[in-house]
Amino acid sequence: MLTLNINGQPHMLDVPAEMPLLWALRDVIGLTGTKYGCGKALCGACTVHIDGQPVRACVTPVGSVGDKPVTTIEGVGSERAGRAVQTAWRELDVVQCGYCQSGQIMAASALLSINPAPSDADIDAAMAGNICRCATYVRIRAAIHAAASALA
Amino acid sequence: MGIRERLSRLTPATGGRIVNLSRRRFLQGAGGLVLGLYFAPLSSPQSNAVAASAATGADFEPNAFVRIAADGRVTVLSKHVEMGQGSYTGLATLLAEELDADWSQVVVEGAPADAKRYANLLFGIQATGGSSAMANAWMQMREAGAAARAMLVAAAAERWQIPEVELQVEAGVIRHPASQRSAGFGELVADAARQPVPAEVRVKEPKDFRLIGKLNLRRKDSAGKTDGSARFTQDVQLPGMLVAVTARPPRFGAKVQRFDASRALAVPGVVGVVAFDASAARGANAVAVLANSTWAAWQGRDALDVSWDEAQAFRLGSDEIIARYRELAMQPGVPARQDGDAVTTIEMAARTLEAEYVFPYLAHAAMEPMNCVVRLSPQHCEIWNGEQWHTMDQATAAKMCGLTPDQVTITQLYAGGGFGRRANPTSDYVAEAVAIALAARAHGFEAPVKMVWTREDDMHAGHFRPLYLHRARLGFDGAGQLLAWEQRIVGQSILHGTAFESVMVKDGIDATSVEGAADLAYAVPALRVELHTPVDITVPVQWWRSVGHSHTAFVTETLIDEAAAVAGADPVAFRRGLLAERPRHRGVLDLVTQRAGWDTPLASAAAGERRGRGVAVHESFNTYVAQVVELTVAADGRYRIDRVVCAVDCGLAINPDVIKAQMEGGIGFALAMALHGAITLKDGVVEQSNFDSYPVLRINEMPVVEVHIVPSAEKPSGVGEPGVPPLAPALANALFAATGQRLRSLPLPAALRLA
Ligand code: FES
């Protein structure tokens, strides 16, 4: 039995320690907002926060998480940066198909919590691991700037 | 005849019979106002009978587009899948406009599979594609909204005993200013449901629009897609559901010979291993591992031991296919367009230009790998899918299960991207899911099955944009004026062997292979376009965002640039000169060049760098798009795209911000194709498997994009695909402007060799 601390709630799981956090979240706990896109840390669709750091859940064994707090897209709105990012995303209508956007929002809110006023180059560097096949990148940049202003 | 013309012949007029569904529903206690439209096919011998029965209000199935609840919530039913292109928002805008609904009270639901109610009026079947959603729904959704409004108004007039003309409707509220009475839609639904359906409805004049054309209307799917609650097929969880992961053949056309499941069955969580055959639907003949979690199913799949019968397998490599196509391109093909005598003109010409172009296979690589949920019972097959092709998928599933199509229900969920992949003409991946569910049932598993492809499965399953090779020859007079244009296209037919072949392939020409070339917009004195359709190349192929235009526009728009250079003319002025009869092409070209500042020189480059600017203009799916690409080439030959300016004419702009988003996204998607896109085969095996070997665009490669919309009162046309075709040729033309080098194959090299 493992106990995970997800979005402020303890969850007891009976899964193998090597199961990636992604599948524990999606298939076992039922938090399906975190998405599978590649399974190899290539696309960022599965990004969650562990201890506030952006992490690719598809390559993170659930047994390695320990009691560190995990935040997913379902919980990020209760954090200041996450809420600002979600609001900016809605005001600028960033989403298209939406499948990558949980990961984009998790990566963007992690960026803003360490860099409150990122430049375009900072954004490109922090977000280059998150693929959007719909190529909503112009709006992702604009929304991160908007969220940064809202937080300032 | 092009696809558009062929499809337009199937287009019924916009008339329709509006039927009040709620009279029956109301009696059943469902409450609320449900309004439908029934479109009798005009040519159908049954249409009179249908109309007559419609008049008596009995014995037919109306087509419901809107439901208004007692709490005032307006639910719009979208017959078109939302895969990012904004269809839910667009259809809701049309209906809410005429209903005078409060936008914040409007929600959208996917419509069920029912071609009688929800056919795409341009196709005659229920399907999304060809950038057709807004064009075919333009009058239908407005009339549905106007009819609902009329019934709400009649209900209010009856309740207050006043003439209808004294009532005003705005933002979901009906008011009678004289008596200061008002009621929200929700308060009126019960009475409205008893009103007769108006025989005729009037829709608004554009000057009265409150929602259509407004930039500040927000998308209907933003909230759920930013908090994790939006539901995709990948997210479906049903009681007792099993996850199926497939072990797929290494080559197209291979079959399972035998397999040993013992190691797979030893993986905790794996409950079964079944062979299945979906090859009749161009799916795989393969093995599926059934497990209680995705992770367990993956591990079970990795532990499987399968040997394959490759007697019928396709074994060529891309290089060999290209070599064969090159030979074919030297021989005359089937003519798709003949104006004048291009061949003789070129032979006699003072000057000629000859060029070859190669375009690789391309994977759609939608962000959500294909997947599908199936639940079977003896009389029923239920499907959950990012459903784009309802009628075909319903028919395929029904046939496989021995059911009738109406025993197959489909829940249309959000699709995590499509780009053409989900509209498979033979239903490949849906058929695989059904085949696995049938095989599971035959092995005693009654559970619903969620088939989940890995990224690698998705990339290896084929159904690629075909590989094409073009050979072109131009003839000029001694002064460099363009006299003749000959273009040969070689590549697989997307429609070959499908149910669409008989309708859409005419005289040996698959319109989707030559669209964008055979209908060249430029007035060239002599034009000849030919096609070779090799049928011995059996790689599964499919339409891919912008279909034929994804390759034809690259050839036509770089070739016209070459012709301009031969004539010593400015690329824009040269194009304009040959577009005298094409005002909408000229319109976007004028707007884009004005906004890009084409007539002023580009800001100069830093020392050692070169800058360049290129243009392209192309019509696809009735929408006109021109783009200007500005770039900088570094001293080492690498280049970055600095800015793309885009002008679009899609008729009356329903949702300007969605149009801009589709242009931005189309540009990024096309840039991925131009810079990186290539699926290659070696000995029949796909060499790419994930985003490391099949890179797509990342944010650091995304240029600044500016989109400008041509004001228009023309009928709306689509925007999902037309942003794609002009980008790659404009980019190649910009590289030529910067370096003098002509690049004629895609993807472009990462760096140019500079002298
Ligand atoms: S699914 Fe984890 S990075 Fe792609």
Ligand code: FES
């Ligand atoms: S919105 Fe579709 S992949 Fe990003």
